Amino acid sequence: MPHEPQHTESQNTEPQDSVPRSSDLHGGADPQPAEEPVEKQTLLAAVGLSYFPIAFLARLPYAMVVVGVLTLVVAGRESLSLGGLNSAMVGLGTAIFGSFIGAAADRWGQRPVLLIVGTLNSAALIFLTWVVFSPLPDAVVLIASFAIGATAPQVSPMSRSRLVDIILRALPGSRQSKVLNGTMAYESAADEVVFVFGPFIVGLLATWLSPVAPIIGAVVMTLIFVSGFALHPSGRLAAEGAGQSAARGPVRELFTFGIFVVIAGVFGIGLVFGSTLTSLTSLMNDLGHPEQAGLIYGVLGIGSAILAISVALFSPRFSLWARWLSFAPLLLIGTIVLALSDSMAAVVIGLLLMGTAIGPTLVTLFSLAAERSQRGRSATVMSMAGSAIIVGQSLASALGGFLAEEAGTSTAIAVPVAAALVVLVAGLLNLIVRLRRRKRDVVHT
Template structure:
């Protein structure tokens, strides 16, 4: 099977230009030079605030879903293994269905997909709540967790697609800044979301976290969908047939990056279940959201710094370096048995996640045409969800059998395996030289319009 790209590349060189190089060589549409580099320049992009603020509100519930599911099912069944399995099925269903939702959004428009999607998701989540509080068997909760995950609205990829349209240039000096800004925004939600969800579940009712998630999804999704001016145009095929749209996963670079994001998901999932088990072991369950928030804060902090630096190393080099750091940071977690250590080690691990995510999303902007970017972004977020699904299952079973220390081995195992595969696929992260079709690469074609 040929591994050359089915899409004409948008004129990117073999490595996406560094932040500094792009500043010197490009003049992005919309007056990038007048706006200036950095976050302030990014937020001066015309129309940016109109989708940034609703997008932040709309993605908040996603940070609450998994931990709320774990806490409710754990309360209803008494088993971390069952809770992990429910969260795993939620994440797996999201991972499998998210790319299809992204593809539909590319084809028919975000609003047309989002409005019915948020309503359906809210109903599915409320069904889980009703069944859990009414004492339904564990297998029933597992079955109903799947549609709750399958209908998760993909707000983050939709916002990233709007940045791609607003900046209108994959080589823009602000594109990496936009990717970093979105990473910081994501992680801010993961600082706030787990704390809110845990507080609701432990102080109000074990089902309160999921109820709040459903309500916020509905409200935030409607507000975001109402922003019509920043919505990317629909890219329907001339005949209207589904066969005219080639999947973004056919790009070898997207496949390689998805492997990396599976490992990132293993860190998220392993941390969520293992920290919950640890705080139960020390009889301080209310600290669960705080400790996970510390992990997310490390991610957010490094994302803010990473997006403000003018990097001279190629994106592939930065991605591999960040992944090595992430794997090394996960190594001591399984041996940490004190609250003091687990207040610091997750922060260190979090510091390496944002550079991985930001660099990968920047590479997507350079390698994938606009007509398929939402789908490409959802493949990556779906890979995180799928990795998280596997991790919460394995970590839950290990925590039930051998305690939280065994669960903390999951992030290390997941990142180590993903790193080994990523190193093996590193050539897929760079387009082949002009005219070449090296095995595993993406052939570089002359720049043409992809719209």
Template sequence: MTARRTVDDATDTPTAPDAAPARVGYGALLRTPGAWTFLAPAFVARLPYAMLGMGILMLVTGTGGSWGTAGTVTAVAAVAQALIGPQTGRLADRYGQATVLVPTVFVHAASVAALIVLANGHAPAWSLCLAAVPAGASVPQIGAMVRARWVAKLGAEGASASSAAKVGTAFAFESVTDELTFVVGPILAAKIATSVSPSASLITEAALTFVGGLAFAAQRRTAPARIVPRPGAQRVSALASPGVRLLAGAILGVGAVFGGMQVSVNAFADSVGQHAAAGTVYGIFAGGSMVAGVLYGVIAWRRAVQQRMITSYTLLVLGCSTLWAMPNLVTLSIAGLVCGLAIAPTLISGYTLVETLVADGAKTEAFTWLTGAIGLGLAVGSMVAGGLIDSHGPSAGFLVPAVGAGLGLAALVSLRHLLAPSGGASTVVAGSGAGAGTVPAAAEPQLVGAAKG
């Protein structure tokens, strides 16, 4: 089944700036025809995203490696994911999601198997890092692909305040789903690693990725139309937008929070003789974000999304600044919960903004740059936190979330003028309330035609 379109087909029907904010509930969103056909397999395929880092940490330490080595191997996998993920997103925009996703999950299963064999064979650290490259690079970018499907599905209803509100709610729902995977994933990985074996944890991760990825790829009817450039036309990357670069840089700080928390919570729990509790503590942190995401999605916001992101990011910095001083797992869980409350609003705002800054044919890539930025920040955060823990103790690792978030906020505040859409890249702005609505479609004569992928 094919579809033909050009980017000039969209119309500019801006909403009145003083119109009351539209609000769309989750129930109405989930009743969108065809939504569950891709949401269900997407959840299965996304769950391992939060299991991979925890699984690698527990595999390396469980087979005799140090926290520094474990953090480095985890970081290598995350860097590979951050650098290659946007390229797979760009290919998905061009050739279709299924075409990219199917070979990706096969590569992931094989590379995770190689990492398990090497770790259990007490191979040198450099070989573990080498195996971690394809393992991280082949993590399927399901979250970005699902968001692109929502934009395509809801954008087909036409540019209006209602469709804009639906996309905003969809992004909130996706953030909640992401956080749910971060609640369930680490706990599941830790439970399997401690009750069965560290290897079994990564085997489960690879199996879920493989099965969920193939099932998601099979849902071709809901895939966004791929944009085919005219012969000889140069394809412009989503990263060419200064606003996209700023958001990716700011989201690096959020990734540093994730990475620093993962390693530091594990090390802290281990230092007090409660290693199995690490997944629960990290899950509470992610649970706070999930709750905030649910609330964010049901509020009809009047404040502009740029202001919302700066506010939530400021709260994130304040929350992270207390983590290093927590004396036990109970207080650490409470502090992590408070810190997590700012995560989802920050990420929802970031994905909302990036959708307004790029044209239709680059949305999957744009979303993947933010996802990749999280992974890259996680990589750096894991590596730095692991080194600090080895040399100064587990509490020192919690300095990484505070510093990483602080740098991200500084970049966001100082360059916030770059977040205003120039010429309107999107027909539907993913948000609600003031500052949300519709934006003129970007004229892109080099992009013609589309086919379902």
């Protein structure tokens, strides 16, 4: 692979951020056409036909974990607040170790890292299914949940990182920008599907079988599909990053204001997921069927998945900052409708509005994360963003569970409104990043 020149701020003179750019992704100028490999003209040819179904199924266990733990603990310990607290422990484990898992993949390659954490995660899930119904104290259950989050395989961010690397290495420079935009749209749509229908699957399994079934299902899927993703031939390209430590951008570039606002936005989306799910769980718990919350929650994914996929068709003139500020208010409106709803029809309308906004917003956020990743740090940044979702989801589940138990469903269902405000505020802060870039570009020109 040709070595790309080191990035300097003066190299970027275009203020628009509507699509990811290879110079932003890897900290250098775009490769010269003469140096580009041309034998593989499409992403599908580069990764192989089997990649996308394997990568899609491999991220399902991660999406099932938070609500699966919540459902299992509520059933085994008969406490919604304890269930929410365990969900928060999953998020805490992910918050502490998720980025380190991504950094390890950047250094040693995705394959060994995924195989190790996948095995450890399966063991932690099995341990939780036993300890919840054991006479051991709640503290041991919390430790098990923390271990689940700490060992969660970062399939989604690693898939993004892997595809970005392959696009930049295998596709001609003239096609990279368009393919990157479409890839981020697909990846976010895939995340939308699994993060919405993961709880839906949990609800089905818990309703038809038992609260233990979703956890056992997650174990089986982790061992089969996470391992399959790790061993997929496309992983060899990602593994090449292990030998490129000298080319990685400085660690300080992981803590810029531009990356911070993106992580804050993704965190807000996680808050929306967790608080909405807990509110619905509280509602269904009032009706005596808490395990069916995931079924109602599936409504959120209808507009979300469709709109996320359609982002690939958006005009390049519809820049990322504008997309963020266009869909975040719609998300806020949807949460308000949900909070004020007094019938199931109103609940469905609120969830549909929220889903319509969440899909494009997630595409935008991960596109910005890819654009602002430095050379050799893409898996780390993507893991930071992926961890932010699960952390937000877990914290909101804990807060919502506490409020539902102490103050009732009417209070808990207001939390999604605050979560949507986080997404909107982060979008406004992103304007500062854009203005700084425009000012910098004007100075350098």
